[in-house]
Amino acid sequence: xAALLKRSASLLRAGALQKHGVLTKQALCLFSTNMRMFxxxxxxxxxxxxxxxxxxxxxxxxNSLSLDFLTEFTISLEKxxxxxxxxxxxxTSALPRVFSAGLDITEMCGKSxxxxxxxxxxxxxxxxxxxxxxxVTVAAINGSCPAGGCLMALVCDYRVMAxxxxxxxxxxxxxxxxxxxFWFKDTMTNTIGNRETEKALQLGYMYSPAxxxxxxxxxxxxxxxxxETVASTVMSEWLAIPDHARHLTKSMMRKPTxxxxxxxxxxxxxxxxxxxxxxxxxxSLQMYLExxxxxxx
Ligand SMILES: CC/C=C\C/C=C\CCCC/C=C/C(=O)SCCNC(=O)CCNC(=O)[C@H](O)C(C)(C)COP(=O)(O)OP(=O)(O)OC[C@H]1O[C@@H](n2cnc3c(N)ncnc32)[C@H](O)[C@@H]1OP(=O)(O)O
Numbered sequence: 001x002a003a004l005l006k007r008s009a010s011l012l013r014a015g016a017l018q019k020h021g022v023l024t025k026q027a028l029c030l031f032s033t034n035m036r037m038f039x040x041x042x043x044x045x046x047x048x049x050x051x052x053x054x055x056x057x058x059x060x061x062x063n064s065l066s067l068d069f070l071t072e073f074t075i076s077l078e079k080x081x082x083x084x085x086x087x088x089x090x091x092t093s094a095l096p097r098v099f100s101a102g103l104d105i106t107e108m109c110g111k112s113x114x115x116x117x118x119x120x121x122x123x124x125x126x127x128x129x130x131x132x133x134x135x136v137t138v139a140a141i142n143g144s145c146p147a148g149g150c151l152m153a154l155v156c157d158y159r160v161m162a163x164x165x166x167x168x169x170x171x172x173x174x175x176x177x178x179x180x181x182f183w184f185k186d187t188m189t190n191t192i193g194n195r196e197t198e199k200a201l202q203l204g205y206m207y208s209p210a211x212x213x214x215x216x217x218x219x220x221x222x223x224x225x226x227x228e229t230v231a232s233t234v235m236s237e238w239l240a241i242p243d244h245a246r247h248l249t250k251s252m253m254r255k256p257t258x259x260x261x262x263x264x265x266x267x268x269x270x271x272x273x274x275x276x277x278x279x280x281x282x283x284s285l286q287m288y289l290e291x292x293x294x295x296x297x
Pocket of ligand 1: 100104106144289
C-alpha cells in the first residue's frame with residue numbers, strides 16, 4: 001500500500017495519472033470490505049456494510065491544503081471512487097476547532113513559477129475530482145473553514161456545520177489581498193446565488209454558522225459532538241435514492257461549471273502564476289502569514 005501510494009503520488013504530480021490510468025488498475029477493490037487506510041495527512045475508514053467511507057483530515061496544525069496534502073487527498077478519493085462498494089464519503093477533520101485553513105499559504109510564497117504551476121494544477125485536480133464525484137459527498141464541518149477549506153465544503157453535496165459561534169466559514173481571499181478564481185466564485189454562486197456571492201467575495205466575508213445557514217452556505221447545524229452523526233443520517237437519506245438517477249442528475253447540474261474550468265484549465269494556471277509571482281502579491285501574502293503568527297503573541 002505504501003509503495004502504491006508513493007508511486008501514485010509521483011504520477012499525480014507528473015500529471016500522468018489520468019493519461020495512463022495506472023491507479024485505476026492497481027487500486028481496484030482496495031476498499032471492497034471494511035477497510036482502513038492511513039496516509040500521513042488523511043485517514044479513511046470504509047464501512048463495507050453501509051458503503052460509506054469517512055475521510056478524516058489529520059494534518060496539524062490547521063489541515064492546510066499543501067501540495068502533499070492535495071495529492072494524498074486526491075489519491076484517497078480516487079481509490080474510493082473506483083471501489084464499487086463505496087457509495088458515499090463524509091469529509092471531516094481530526095483537529096479541534098479547524099476543518100481546514102484552506103490553501104497552504106507557504107506554497108504560494110517565495111517559490112518558483114514551476115512550483116506555483118504544479119501547486120495550482122493540484123488544486124484544480126482536487127476540485128475537479130471532488131466536484132464531479134459519483135459518490136454522495138457530505139461535509140461534516142467541525143471547525144473553521146476559510147477560503148480553500150470553504151471551497152472543499154462547497155463542492156460537497158451537503159454541509160453540516162458545528163453550531164459554535166467561534167467557528168466561521170467563507171471565501172476570505174480579498175482579506176489576504178488576493179482574488180478568488182472564477183471557479184471558486186462559480187461554486188459559491190451555485191450555492192448561495194449571485195447577489196450574496198458578490199457581497200461575500202468583495203468583503204472576504206466569514207459567516208458564523210447561524211448566518212451561513214441563513215444564506216444557504218451550509219444546509220444544517222448540529223452541536224459540535226453530533227456533526228458526524230447528523231452527517232451519517234443525511235448520508236443514508238441520500239443513499240436511499242437509486243445511484244444512477246442521482247449521478248446523472250448531479251452531473252447534469254454540475255457539468256457547465258466543471259466544463260468551464262476544464263476548457264480554461266491551462267489559462268487558469270498561467271493566470272495564477274502571473275498573479276502570484278507579482279511582487280505586490282508576494283508582499284501581501286507574506287504580511288498575512290506574519291499577521292497570523294503575530295496573533296498568537
Ligand atoms: C486574477 C486572479 C487569477 C488567479 C487567481 C490568483 C490567485 C489566488 C487564488 C488563491 C485562492 C486562495 C485560497 C486560499 O485558501 S488562501 C488561504 C486562506 N486561509 C486563511 O486565511 C486562513 C488563515 N488561518 C486562520 O484563520 C487560522 O489559522 C484558523 C484556520 C482559524 C485556525 O486558527 P488557530 O487554531 O488559532 O491556529 P493559528 O492561527 O494559530 O495557526 C496555527 C499555525 O498555522 C499557520 N496557518 C494558518 N493558516 C494557514 C494557511 N492557510 N497556510 C499556511 N499556514 C497557515 C499559522 O501561521 C500558524 O503557524 P505557526 O508557525 O505560527 O504555528
